[in-house]
Amino acid sequence: MTKGDPLLVIENLKAYYPSKKGLVKAVDDVSLTVREGECVGLLGESGSGKTSMALAMLGLFERVAKFTAGASNDPELRKAFAKGIKGEVDRPGVQGSVLFKGLQMVGMPNEELIKIRGKQISLIPQGLGHALNPQHSIGHQTAEPIEIHEEEVRLLEMKRKVLEYLGIVQLADAGLRFVMDPGSFSGGESQRILIAMALIAGPYMVIADEPTSALDVTMQRQILNVLRMIKEEFDVSLLLISHDAGVVAELADIVAIMYCGKILESGPAVEIFHNPKHPYTKGLMSSFPTIAMMQMKAGKKPRLRGIPGDPPDLADVPSGCSFHPRCQYAEDICKTMVPEKEEIDTDHFIRCHRWKDITEE
Ligand SMILES: Nc1ncnc2c1ncn2[C@@H]1O[C@H](COP(=O)(O)OP(=O)(O)OP(=O)(O)O)[C@@H](O)[C@H]1O
Ligand code: SF4
Ligand SMILES: [Mg+2]
Numbered sequence: 001m002t003k004g005d006p007l008l009v010i011e012n013l014k015a016y017y018p019s020k021k022g023l024v025k026a027v028d029d030v031s032l033t034v035r036e037g038e039c040v041g042l043l044g045e046s047g048s049g050k051t052s053m054a055l056a057m058l059g060l061f062e063r064v065a066k067f068t069a070g071a072s073n074d075p076e077l078r079k080a081f082a083k084g085i086k087g088e089v090d091r092p093g094v095q096g097s098v099l100f101k102g103l104q105m106v107g108m109p110n111e112e113l114i115k116i117r118g119k120q121i122s123l124i125p126q127g128l129g130h131a132l133n134p135q136h137s138i139g140h141q142t143a144e145p146i147e148i149h150e151e152e153v154r155l156l157e158m159k160r161k162v163l164e165y166l167g168i169v170q171l172a173d174a175g176l177r178f179v180m181d182p183g184s185f186s187g188g189e190s191q192r193i194l195i196a197m198a199l200i201a202g203p204y205m206v207i208a209d210e211p212t213s214a215l216d217v218t219m220q221r222q223i224l225n226v227l228r229m230i231k232e233e234f235d236v237s238l239l240l241i242s243h244d245a246g247v248v249a250e251l252a253d254i255v256a257i258m259y260c261g262k263i264l265e266s267g268p269a270v271e272i273f274h275n276p277k278h279p280y281t282k283g284l285m286s287s288f289p290t291i292a293m294m295q296m297k298a299g300k301k302p303r304l305r306g307i308p309g310d311p312p313d314l315a316d317v318p319s320g321c322s323f324h325p326r327c328q329y330a331e332d333i334c335k336t337m338v339p340e341k342e343e344i345d346t347d348h349f350i351r352c353h354r355w356k357d358i359t360e361e
Helices: 050-057 061-071 075-083 110-116 138-146 152-168 187-199 217-233 245-251 269-274 279-285 289-297 332-336
Strands: 006-017 024-035 039-043 093-100 121-124 205-209 237-242 254-259 262-268 342-345 348-350
Touching: 006 050, 006 061, 006 237, 024 039, 024 050, 024 237, 024 254, 024 262, 039 245, 050 061, 050 093, 050 205, 050 237, 061 093, 121 187, 138 152, 138 187, 152 187, 187 205, 187 217, 217 237, 217 245, 237 245, 245 269, 245 289, 254 269, 254 279, 262 269, 262 279, 269 289
Parallel strands: 039 237, 039 254, 121 205, 205 237
Antiparallel strands: 006 024, 006 093, 254 262, 262 348, 342 348
8 A cells, every 4th residue: 555655756767787798787767656654675586686776776876886897807898987978878877867855866966865875765785794894893883874973972872872773673682782793693683783773863764675585584584573663663664675575575565576677567565466467477476485375365376386497687688578588478579679667557567568468367
């Protein structure tokens, strides 16, 4: 169910990496809205462009892409960014529009972006490995988003707030352990600390990129419970990024299905999980036993079958509908024409030439 006013409105967003094989179109013409108080789940196979989309939204994409280009031995590749090609042509970097509370984030100067990043929108980054600095205590790092001032009173207030937030995410013995460095904490505990860091500055929106994927099943459950508590008790929007439909099903109000840098289907979670229309979404749902069980409870007869083949190389995406080499319904038009985004029901969007012809569940 949609909840509040639009908070983040993404339109025609593109984010392309330079590579020796050509442009890697990691985000290719994506439009998506996140409303106040809503949890949007961004679901897709590995390499579909989910993290790149988060980076592009936050003004971090070019830093990552530039690093790759700069680290290359290929002088042409290094020149690709430096040239700063203008106009509506395919080029490395970010194009399109990301409006956050009405402010355009694409092309925003870094001094302005840092007032938003970490404070108004925070990111729980993918992969626990590099997310916490091994040199600093977790208390120090949790306080970073609200900045540490030297004044004693402010420091006391800061400590109180750090302990409050470490308590909210239920970090065991936070009062004794906040002076320890990250090496003393398990994966699940590190994820709790990252969630506390993401919340402490009171953001409007949190982006959680694969918050459970580095954890074992028990820890995954605990972190999902923390995220659910945040969704229910904090006045915050959540963009939950995952390759696991079961994780997205737990929390999302709206689901967007990403494939080869495009959103192929999006809509209310109930529709996407119980009544998917796009062949890719149908295939994706049929690869997850937890979703099959959910559909069974709703009186459907799901079959576990998955999707044949592998996703393509994003430097060489198939023509037309990028899913056509794996789609059992593909026809000639699918090989030549990119399907336009179509609203097939209220807030339910799809990119498929043949969705009306496909009746099989
Ligand atoms: N720095 C980079 N330079 C060039 N290509 C990159 C870079 N980072 C990612 N890519 C490519 O961009 C595409 C999208 O990657 P991205 O990490 O956004 O996918 P993802 O959906 O987050 O995958 P995962 O589920 O594995 O995290 C992939 O083809 C990847 O190889
Ligand atoms: S556009 Fe064609 S190839 Fe793509 S999903 Fe639809 S039927 Fe399959
Ligand atoms: Mg990722």
